[in-house]
Amino acid sequence: MEANRDRVKTGILQQLKLDITAYPFPAARADLIHYFFAGTLNAGLQQLTQTAAANAQDQKATLNSVKAANFSAADVNCVTGVNQAVAKALAANDLGTLTNFLQALGSTIKANPTQADVLTEFRALGSRVSTDTDLRAKYLCGGPQGKTHSIGESGELYSGRYAASNRSGKHS
Amino acid sequence: MNYTVDGTQPLTDQENTLNGLEMANFSQVTKYEKQATGTDNLATMADAPPGYPPLYLASVEVGANSSQTIQQQSTAGRGLVFTGTAYVSGAAKTVMGFRKKP
Numbered sequence: 001m002e003a004n005r006d007r008v009k010t011g012i013l014q015q016l017k018l019d020i021t022a023y024p025f026p027a028a029r030a031d032l033i034h035y036f037f038a039g040t041l042n043a044g045l046q047q048l049t050q051t052a053a054a055n056a057q058d059q060k061a062t063l064n065s066v067k068a069a070n071f072s073a074a075d076v077n078c079v080t081g082v083n084q085a086v087a088k089a090l091a092a093n094d095l096g097t098l099t100n101f102l103q104a105l106g107s108t109i110k111a112n113p114t115q116a117d118v119l120t121e122f123r124a125l126g127s128r129v130s131t132d133t134d135l136r137a138k139y140l141c142g143g144p145q146g147k148t149h150s151i152g153e154s155g156e157l158y159s160g161r162y163a164a165s166n167r168s169g170k171h172s
Numbered sequence: 173m174n175y176t177v178d179g180t181q182p183l184t185d186q187e188n189t190l191n192g193l194e195m196a197n198f199s200q201v202t203k204y205e206k207q208a209t210g211t212d213n214l215a216t217m218a219d220a221p222p223g224y225p226p227l228y229l230a231s232v233e234v235g236a237n238s239s240q241t242i243q244q245q246s247t248a249g250r251g252l253v254f255t256g257t258a259y260v261s262g263a264a265k266t267v268m269g270f271r272k273k274p
Contacts, residue, residue, distance in 0.1 A: 065174035065214055070185065071192025079195040080226070086198075087222035119198060123219070126196035127173050139196075 008038045069133050078140035079129075086122060090115055098122070105139060173197070176212040179259025183267070186260070187229040190215060190269075198222055204267055205256035213258040213267075225272045227253075231265040238266060245270040 012031045015023045037043050071079070089098050098118045102109050102125060109121045129136045177189050190201050193215065203216035228250055230241045234257055242252055250270035258267040 065176050067212070068175040068177055068189055068193055068215075070178065070181070071189045073188050076188050076191045076195065079192050083195040083198065083222055083224075090222060119222070122222075123198050126198060129196045130175060130193050136196075 005035060005039045008035045066131055068130050069136070075136065075140060082139065086119075090118070105135070174217055175215045176207065177215055179206060179211040179213045180262045183229050183231050183260045186213070186258075187227065190229070191226050193217070194220065194224065194227060198224075200224060200271075201227060201254065201269060203254050203256060204258050204269060206258045206264060211259050211262055221274070223274075225274055228270045229267060230270065231258075231260050231267045234264055234266050236266065238268060241268060 008031065012028070012035060015028070015031065086098060089095075093115070095113060095115065095118055099109055099113060102118070102121050105125060107121050107125050109117065113121075125139070129139045175193055177186055179186075181189075190204070194200055194217075197217060198220060199217040200220040201215045202218045204213055206213050228245065230245065232238050232241060238255070245252070245268075249272050251273060252268055253271055254269045256267060257264055259265070260267065
């Protein structure tokens with residue numbers, strides 16, 4: 001409550017430097033009323049509730065988090081290439097290629113998936129790739145020769161024995 | 173899913189990690205702030221469509237004027253998407269995220 005009152009008081013003192021047209025009497029009276037109520041128990045409880053809610057939200061975000069494995073610049077180039085290839089395949093409604101890619105990397109996806117199903121699976125796979133560097137090596141174009149699952153020369157996705165060389169780079 | 177990122181890394185490395193997370197997860201960072209304890213930063217993510225534009229980070233000292241940085245990014249066609257206090261090379265800085273409009 002004290003902090004609440006101090007905050008309102010600071011605002012009033014700052015406004016007092018202004019002339020009468022910028023800070024007229026009705027505005028000063030309204031601020032004084034605000035100052036009075038800022039010190040009441042109700043206002044204190046309201047402030048406490050708001051602060052606690054904000055803290056709880058931060059704690060929830062922290063609890064719902066995992067430590068990311070660092071991505072190198074080369075990783076970013078490759079994962080951007082995969083992302084763009086997925087965009088291209090979705091635009092062409094080429095769900096078969098995307099499904100093959102997902103299955104080759106261990107994802108379980110239902111038969112005849114919709115675009116939304118495919119994107120959900122890619123997000124789930126991406127979540128694992130974000131923390132599992134071994135899986136990331138298979139996902140990206142830097143995987144072992146003949147075992148990589150990545151993107152082709154023209155930006156298409158492969159799920160078999162291909163050595164992808166597409167380095168699309170960070171687009172501007 | 174949100175991610176914590178090593179705040180002892182320089183800004184460029186953190187930018188790489190955030191871009192990697194965005195691209196792999198088909199998502200976008202909406203908030204980036206230091207955690208209450210330790211030296212990690214917390215990236216809050218939201219879904220984004222495939223092909224979403226990349227993220228660019230910039231930092232200034234805490235309390236310093238960031239308008240020049242924002243202007244420079246604006247000239248490059250990028251808008252401010254978040255700002256917060258985060259660790260860069262282990263020190264608290266005001267970190268801003270920019271990207272081109274999708």
